[in-house]
Amino acid sequence: MxxxxxxxxxxxxxxxxxxxxxxxxxxxxxxxxxxxxxxxxxxxxxxxxxxxxxxxxxxxxxxxxxxxxxxxxxxxxxxxxxxxxxxxxxxxxxxxxxGWQPFWDTISFLQKIRSLGIPVGIVTNGDGPTQRRKLAVAGIDRWVSIVLISGEFGAAKPDPSIFRQLLNLAGCQPHESVFVGDRVDKDILPARALGMHAFHINRGSQQSGDIKNLLELGDALKALDPHLSSLGVMI
Ligand SMILES: [Mg+2]
Known part of the structure; x- marks a missing residue:
């Protein structure tokens, strides 16, 4: 689950x-x-x-x-x-x-996850004030439960410690978690190395990731956990 x-x-x-x-x-x-x-x-x-x-x-x-x-x-x-x-x-x-804007599917997907009672955790590299402002300006902050920013935490992705901290704060095991990111080296490989499920999203026109939008993520998550079956159809 x-x-x-x-x-x-x-x-x-x-x-x-x-x-x-x-x-x-x-x-x-x-x-x-x-x-x-x-x-x-x-x-x-x-x-x-x-x-x-x-x-x-x-x-x-x-x-x-x-x-x-x-x-x-x-x-x-x-x-x-x-x-x-x-x-x-x-x-x-x-x-x-x-230019700080969420992608077209971001807000509706985060809303849906929260309505299922699943926490949303952000792990981002950058300085604290910038990334926190970005979350607020893009309208994402209200849907987020955990925010880990390298400039505040003291280690940056792909360091496993920042991913471990996410799991600790959420109180869950790696296999009970999913991580989604656009960088194989900084997001996907370190998350998988800890045993998390990870999905590589490629928002660009040259498609090389597992998924290109959150509609596709919803379908992938449905396959992982039947409790998430509503995710693919609500956007
Ligand atoms: Mg990124």
Missing amino acids: IRLIGWDLDDTLVDDMGATQQGLSELAEYLGIRDLERLSEQWSIASDYWFEQYLAGHVSLEENRIRRIIETASACGIAMGNSRALQAFTVYRTGYER
């Missing part, structure tokens, strides 16, 4: 890639960059690297932001110092936050 459903947040429940594109288009306008594709590519490279450095505790949150902007701008032919980079980050951030 399933007694907990755990979730990644970004690009699983909230359209973080869409929000990033919103932020980047405002950043492009601010910096006078016309090649949005190149900007996006460079932002992705710099963000992957510096966000990992932040998660590992090697640089501060602010340093990670400054480096991402400076390296991205530099690759687009614009040199700047720290204070202009922080201003540019604020521009990016304003657009990014405006």
Whole structure:
């Protein structure tokens, strides 16, 4: 019997890639960059690297932001110092936050899970204030029972300790739990290594995950536990 459903947040429940594109288009306008594709590519490279450095505790949150902007701008032919980079980050951030939206199926699915008496647990990598605000702006917070954020907890996915903490807080065994996420390395493999059921969701157009939306998740959960038979049809 399933007694907990755990979730990644970004690009699983909230359209973080869409929000990033919103932020980047405002950043492009601010910096006078016309090649949005190149900007996006460079932002992705710099963000992957510096966000990992932040998660590992090697640089501060602010340093990670400054480096991402400076390296991205530099690759687009614009040199700047720290204070202009922080201003540019604020521009990016304003657009990014405006883009915080749940996916079309997120709220109705979480509502349904809660009505079945199953707690919703979030395990997300990032800083506490940002992720908590994102949960609130996207209207997800009211459906969530447990929130674990790496910046508050002190360890980031794929570290098993943050998944173990989720199970402890929910008071359930791994085989009684499900985890849903968009990253195989950070969500799926560590959850499966602990014995949780895990489903890889791919919201993008190139489908490589187990499921591409929560309707499909509902069908998969029905097969796992007959108590969840209403999940596939209520959306
Ligand atoms: Mg994610």
